[in-house]
Amino acid sequence: MSLPDLPDLDVEVPAISAESLKARLDAGEELVLLDTRPPEKHEEWRIDAPTATHVNRSYTEYLDAELTDELVAGLPEDEEFVVLCAVAHTSEFVAGKLRQAGYDAVVLEDGMEGWAGLYEYAELDTDFDGTVGQYHRPSSGCLAYLVVSGDEAAVxxxxxxxxxxxxxxxxxxxxxxxxxxxxxxxxxxxxGLRELAAATGAKTVLSAAAAARGVAYDADVLVEDGDELTVGDAALEAMATPGHTSGMTSVRVGDVLLTGDGLFTDSVARPDLEEGEAGARDAARTLYETLQERIRPLPDDTRIAPAHTSGGAAAHEDGTYTASLGELTARMDALRYDREAFVDYVLSDMPPRPANYEEIIETNLGRTDVDDDEAFTLELGPNNCAAGTAD
Known part of the structure; x- marks a missing residue:
């Protein structure tokens, strides 16, 4: 990425790490975030927190010598606020100019790329005789899981x-x-399926239905509905849950159901990312059948642990983004609709598709190769894999 040449300001600009910013927002601190990226980038992807107040003003507006009232509108005069951009280049310039004028501006270290590198971990409080840990990427809401039993693990x-x-x-x-x-x-x-397997000697696992989409590499294990993987003393059961994709397969671990992108704690899956709009209605009907006939009959205390969350989702008391099936059934109207009402709801409430989703799919199918830097850049932004938020 080419960075613009900016005037050299003789001023020291303090930086705040992504970890520190997240901790302060999680603690309920109200903070103003001044985003110096173009408006379209700000609208597409920003730090989502209830106590964050966003001000979006491109750095180009600060290139003139004069700092007008319009350029400081919305910024606190006697409180610290955070200036951010993509990689902390233009934001450092803007924060420096504001500090010269007496404002308590700090810059987000490494910008939104630094935010995208933040990765949190918490263990689920479950009845499983072992450990189920959840990883959370706040920048996109992506969730992953580490399952440990004895001296063996699965990711x-x-x-x-x-x-x-x-x-x-x-x-x-x-x-x-x-x-x-x-x-x-x-x-x-x-x-990270293949990279993690290469680093550890682990076996790669996909559902046979996912592989049938045209995966261009050989997975070590192809599972069908009901198949089990043994990890230590635990059994991980594959449970076919199509709808979001034809190959969507949940993983049952004790009282935990890792639902992938089928069911979230604040919404249900979108059905248009495999076959596009033409196949979305049929996929939505399949998703309805999955939710009603496969997932809802499970015990109410089944812990639903999805592959994504959103900034609006509440964390469980153990700090993970999970919820019991009974809780979701009670508060999500979408789980109580009849089939056609459900389909209409899902199709009417779909956000823009994830950024670069076609290229990401091709990469995950093994049809194209990207290096680590390209992979990181491809996935910057929100996930947008849900149909909407809970009613």
Missing amino acids: VDPLRAFTDRYVADAREYGASIEYVVDTHVHADHVS
């Missing part, structure tokens, strides 16, 4: 950008990664 829905993290965390548990599982062919992030 479900890994992100390529965090391959080293999974290896290190499994080592902390004294476990070797035996399986790497993708619940489906992802459209919003570059999968």
